[in-house]
Amino acid sequence: MSISRKQKGKRRQELLGTIYSVAIYTILYIPVFVMMMFSFNNQRYNYYWNGFTTQWYAKLFNNSAVIGSLWYSVVIAVLATVISVTIGTIGALGLKKYEFRGKKFINNMLYIPIIVPEIVMAVALLIIFIKIGLSLGMGTILIGHCTFCIPYAVVTIKGRISGDGYSLEEASMDLGANRIKTFLNVTLPSIMPGVMSAAFLSFTLSIDDVVMSNMLAGAKNSTLPVLILSMNKTGVTPDVNALTTIMILFIVIAMILNNFIRNALKKRAKMEENI
Amino acid sequence: MSDSIVSLIDVEKSFGKNKVVKKMNVEIKEGEFLTLLGPSGCGKTTTLRMIAGFEEATSGAIKVQGESVEDKEPFERDVNTVFQNYALFPHMSVFDNIAYGLKIRKRPKDEITKRVNEMLDLVQLKGYENRKPDALSGGQKQRVAIARALINNPKVLLLDEPLGALDLKLRKQMQVELKRLQKKLGITFVYVTHDQEEALTMSDRIAVMNEGVIEQLATPREIYDRPFTKFVAGFIGESNIFDGKVKALHDGILDVETSSGTMKVKGSGFDVGESIHVSIRPEYVKVNSDPVEGFDLKGNVKDYIYMGTVVKTSVDLKDNIEIKYSRFEKDEDFKEGDSVNIYWNPERAVAIKAKK
Amino acid sequence: MQKNTFKRKTLPSLAMAGPVSLWMILFVTLPMLYIIYISFMSRGVFGDVVYKFSLESYETLLDSTYFKVILKSIKAAFVTTVLCILIGYPFAYYIAKKPKEVASKLIMLIMIPFWTNSLMRLNSWLLLFQTSGPVNNFLLSTGFIDTPMSFVYTDGLVMVGMITNMLPFAVLPMYSSIEKLSRSLLEASADLGASGRTTFFNITLPLTFPGIFSSIILVFIPSLGIYTVTDMLGGGKVLYIGNIIKNQFGSIRNWPLGAALSVLLIVITGLLIYIYTRFAKIEDMEVL
Numbered sequence: 001m002s003i004s005r006k007q008k009g010k011r012r013q014e015l016l017g018t019i020y021s022v023a024i025y026t027i028l029y030i031p032v033f034v035m036m037m038f039s040f041n042n043q044r045y046n047y048y049w050n051g052f053t054t055q056w057y058a059k060l061f062n063n064s065a066v067i068g069s070l071w072y073s074v075v076i077a078v079l080a081t082v083i084s085v086t087i088g089t090i091g092a093l094g095l096k097k098y099e100f101r102g103k104k105f106i107n108n109m110l111y112i113p114i115i116v117p118e119i120v121m122a123v124a125l126l127i128i129f130i131k132i133g134l135s136l137g138m139g140t141i142l143i144g145h146c147t148f149c150i151p152y153a154v155v156t157i158k159g160r161i162s163g164d165g166y167s168l169e170e171a172s173m174d175l176g177a178n179r180i181k182t183f184l185n186v187t188l189p190s191i192m193p194g195v196m197s198a199a200f201l202s203f204t205l206s207i208d209d210v211v212m213s214n215m216l217a218g219a220k221n222s223t224l225p226v227l228i229l230s231m232n233k234t235g236v237t238p239d240v241n242a243l244t245t246i247m248i249l250f251i252v253i254a255m256i257l258n259n260f261i262r263n264a265l266k267k268r269a270k271m272e273e274n275i
Numbered sequence: 276m277s278d279s280i281v282s283l284i285d286v287e288k289s290f291g292k293n294k295v296v297k298k299m300n301v302e303i304k305e306g307e308f309l310t311l312l313g314p315s316g317c318g319k320t321t322t323l324r325m326i327a328g329f330e331e332a333t334s335g336a337i338k339v340q341g342e343s344v345e346d347k348e349p350f351e352r353d354v355n356t357v358f359q360n361y362a363l364f365p366h367m368s369v370f371d372n373i374a375y376g377l378k379i380r381k382r383p384k385d386e387i388t389k390r391v392n393e394m395l396d397l398v399q400l401k402g403y404e405n406r407k408p409d410a411l412s413g414g415q416k417q418r419v420a421i422a423r424a425l426i427n428n429p430k431v432l433l434l435d436e437p438l439g440a441l442d443l444k445l446r447k448q449m450q451v452e453l454k455r456l457q458k459k460l461g462i463t464f465v466y467v468t469h470d471q472e473e474a475l476t477m478s479d480r481i482a483v484m485n486e487g488v489i490e491q492l493a494t495p496r497e498i499y500d501r502p503f504t505k506f507v508a509g510f511i512g513e514s515n516i517f518d519g520k521v522k523a524l525h526d527g528i529l530d531v532e533t534s535s536g537t538m539k540v541k542g543s544g545f546d547v548g549e550s551i552h553v554s555i556r557p558e559y560v561k562v563n564s565d566p567v568e569g570f571d572l573k574g575n576v577k578d579y580i581y582m583g584t585v586v587k588t589s590v591d592l593k594d595n596i597e598i599k600y601s602r603f604e605k606d607e608d609f610k611e612g613d614s615v616n617i618y619w620n621p622e623r624a625v626a627i628k629a630k631k
Numbered sequence: 632m633q634k635n636t637f638k639r640k641t642l643p644s645l646a647m648a649g650p651v652s653l654w655m656i657l658f659v660t661l662p663m664l665y666i667i668y669i670s671f672m673s674r675g676v677f678g679d680v681v682y683k684f685s686l687e688s689y690e691t692l693l694d695s696t697y698f699k700v701i702l703k704s705i706k707a708a709f710v711t712t713v714l715c716i717l718i719g720y721p722f723a724y725y726i727a728k729k730p731k732e733v734a735s736k737l738i739m740l741i742m743i744p745f746w747t748n749s750l751m752r753l754n755s756w757l758l759l760f761q762t763s764g765p766v767n768n769f770l771l772s773t774g775f776i777d778t779p780m781s782f783v784y785t786d787g788l789v790m791v792g793m794i795t796n797m798l799p800f801a802v803l804p805m806y807s808s809i810e811k812l813s814r815s816l817l818e819a820s821a822d823l824g825a826s827g828r829t830t831f832f833n834i835t836l837p838l839t840f841p842g843i844f845s846s847i848i849l850v851f852i853p854s855l856g857i858y859t860v861t862d863m864l865g866g867g868k869v870l871y872i873g874n875i876i877k878n879q880f881g882s883i884r885n886w887p888l889g890a891a892l893s894v895l896l897i898v899i900t901g902l903l904i905y906i907y908t909r910f911a912k913i914e915d916m917e918v919l
Contacts, residue, residue: 017725021722031751034756035747035754038755038758048764087651090647091647097647100648102652109656113659117857119858123889127886128662210859215880224748228750232750252743364816366837366838376823424822427824
């Protein structure tokens with residue numbers, strides 16, 4: 001059958017859409033590729049392109065300031081993730097399951113760190129910390145990060161708790177498991193996907209954070225993003241490009257592997273189903 | 276052929292490698308109530324969607340009033356659809372939903388008001404015009420969907436399982452209303468359903484579909500009494516179906532040998548030794564304590580299910596085959612465990628050619 | 632009996648909802664109240680806070696220098712939002728119309744760049760557009776210009792940074808609202824005689840409006856408070872509200888003024904959220 005007028009119109013629309021989307025993706029990926037490219041630049045402050053080198057990848061590990069700040073960031077991100085996901089998980093369950101006075105208030109409070117500009121939260125925490133005489137440092141950064149990670153964790157996990165969760169819990173208790181055993185054996189596994197994505201989200205939010213970290217850092221150590229911000233005046237050095245290139249490659253490879261394993265498992269499940 | 280309003284000629288539809296509709300030929304007559312009946316995945320909804328223009332046929336032609344419609348967008352076709360889940364626009368009032376087709380065509384305001392009011396009258400929804408779909412019951416939503424589809428005066432109304440989401444009582448009531456509406460308006464209805472009872476009550480003709488093919492296209496009575504294929508016999512109403520071979524034939528009556536025993540059935544065009552299916556409705560099955568000539572079906576009475584005026588029973592036959600039969604409660608009969616002989620009037624049983 | 636309810640109800644609810652509630656009250660409610668309180672104090676000679684009620688800070692906001700920055704910030708956030716929505720909607724629409732499997736991969740493809748440090752991505756625009764950077768070199772070599780153009784530290788480059796940073800937050804909510812739109816509604820519209828265009832304006836656009844509004848909130852509010860983009864790409868020459876707030880708590884030391892600016896942002900946020908909740912429930916906002 002010949003191609004109808006209808007199909008022609010559809011194909012043209014489809015083509016336009018594809019061209020448009022490729023253009024958008026290009027714009028989104030340009031910064032990443034430029035960042036990678038300039039990690040191979042043979043010029044100390046990346047002011048201009050001065051030929052190809054891989055020296056920064058070697059020198060990176062001698063630059064104690066950069067590696068130190070990365071380490072500092074990672075430690076904070078891990079701690080923030082653990083604290084936020086723990087409080088967030090039991091909090092999400094508690095807020096979903098129990099009725100108590102002020103629950104609506106707490107639910108509203110949870111939206112504030114998500115919605116209000118971060119700088120406002122940061123300065124508000126800063127003046128409170130100074131008022132009560134808390135010295136600025138890792139502890140204050142950690143509190144700052146948790147303050148925006150917990151709400152995200154609660155929202156993410158709450159979305160995963162279905163009405164079904166209750167009947168599962170009731171079945172478990174009916175079969176003789178106490179509250180804690182029920183939580184560990186039934187409730188937690190059923191919301192695990194939500195917990196995992198909350199953890200992933202908390203980690204990425206924390207490790208990429210500039211505003212809280214910059215405001216609450218004090219004078220001593222700074223996280224990697226804060227270090228980059230401070231380098232901005234003189235020019236960010238190529239070894240930082242090298243580091244972030246390694247980081248993004250690491251994340252992408254981890255993602256591909258994760259996807260690959262999941263697909264393999266799915267395929268196996270499907271094959272078993274067919275047998 | 277001049278009285279057919281929609282013609283499907285050798286229509287085929289594939290999704291990827293999956294052929295959903297195969298070489299379909301149907302002539303839908305002006306003013307008739309035609310039902311496409313079949314289990315889910317049989318291609319009935321796809322057929323409807325091709326007529327509406329939401330899907331394009333992979334090959335073949337679809338004609339509305341003798342005019343080919345392949346090149347026409349859904350909005351250029353003179354057919355309208357009542358969707359499975361009503362598809363009412365949630366952000367518009369009942370009035371605006373019904374008026375949509377006329378507003379799109381930029382009809383004058385007073386004409387729109389007049390026509391919408393006529394439609395509201397027709398589906399008995401006067402007074403609901405300012406409600407949003409969310410504030411309507413299932414049956415009311417259904418009526419709005421019908422009114423909305425009818426306002427453009429379509430040549431053909433396509434209905435895709437329109438009563439599927441309603442509860443049993445409401446469904447029965449709407450069946451009657453829909454049939455009445457169709458008679459009153461004289462519009463051709465093409466109706467898709469998987470509910471055979473619904474199809475039998477409402478349709479002028481039924482096309483029974485299975486795996487992309489029309490197995491039989493006939494009136495409800497013919498479909499029920501004279502199924503062409505084993506599938507139709509099994510799908511429409513309750514049936515006992517036996518697989519066997521023709522042993523002998525005389526005076527239009529076949530003697531059939533099955534693994535449960537021998538039986539008689541009326542049939543013509545069969546040869547001795549040919550494979551055959553025999554279908555018998557439970558209400559035609561009879562039971563006797565002594566053997567009946569030409570039948571050798573012995574077994575024990577198994578269940579005894581009381582259903583008001585009717586009692587449903589089954590008998591275990593040879594080869595682990597069970598035959599269902601029903602009778603009026605007041606009729607004298609056998610008890611559970613009794614050993615009985617099964618027979619029937621050969622005229623009541625249907626001989627079906629086995630597929631090669 | 633009473634002890635039993637305590638053990639069965641009060642104790643578990645306290646154990647589970649307690650920590651999160653405590654955290655929110657300590658680190659959200661209290662700081663928020665305190666910053667509002669501070670905004671009504673005044674600044675001492677040495678940058679200390681004088682604890683006496685005063686509207687001084689709010690009066691300073693109306694001062695032309697600050698007022699200009701506020702207007703400029705609002706304008707920049709507004710332009711960013713409008714452009715993100717206009718650019719993002721067709722993009723979201725294209726993705727939402729793809730089969731589910733493909734769409735989730737395309738969404739993933741949007742997220743990947745965002746796992747690169749945001750400052751490094753901003754820095755890339757700087758590297759690309761700096762005086763002796765690739766863009767200028769290209770323009771010079773093709774003869775379009777004779778002397779390098781100065782893109783760096785301009786409002787234009789800041790806008791590029793803002794839009795590329797915010798675009799995914801505009802695309803995701805719009806994508807999920809378009810994706811949720813039932814196909815049968817669009818078919819019903821076509822069935823009743825509406826062309827693609829008419830269907831878009833009568834059905835698609837009004838029904839995806841909650842998604843668009845989510846996008847507006849998720850782009851406009853952060854844009855209003857942002858200072859990293861201006862710091863990285865504006866080189867201290869381009870200042871938004873965020874930069875001013877940061878400076879009040881840093882080098883300039885005028886806490887009440889910074890607090891008043893923060894309160895301004897809180898009020899604008901609250902206002903937008905109030906309008907939003909009149910159209911949709913806040914719980915439905917696609918934050919992720």
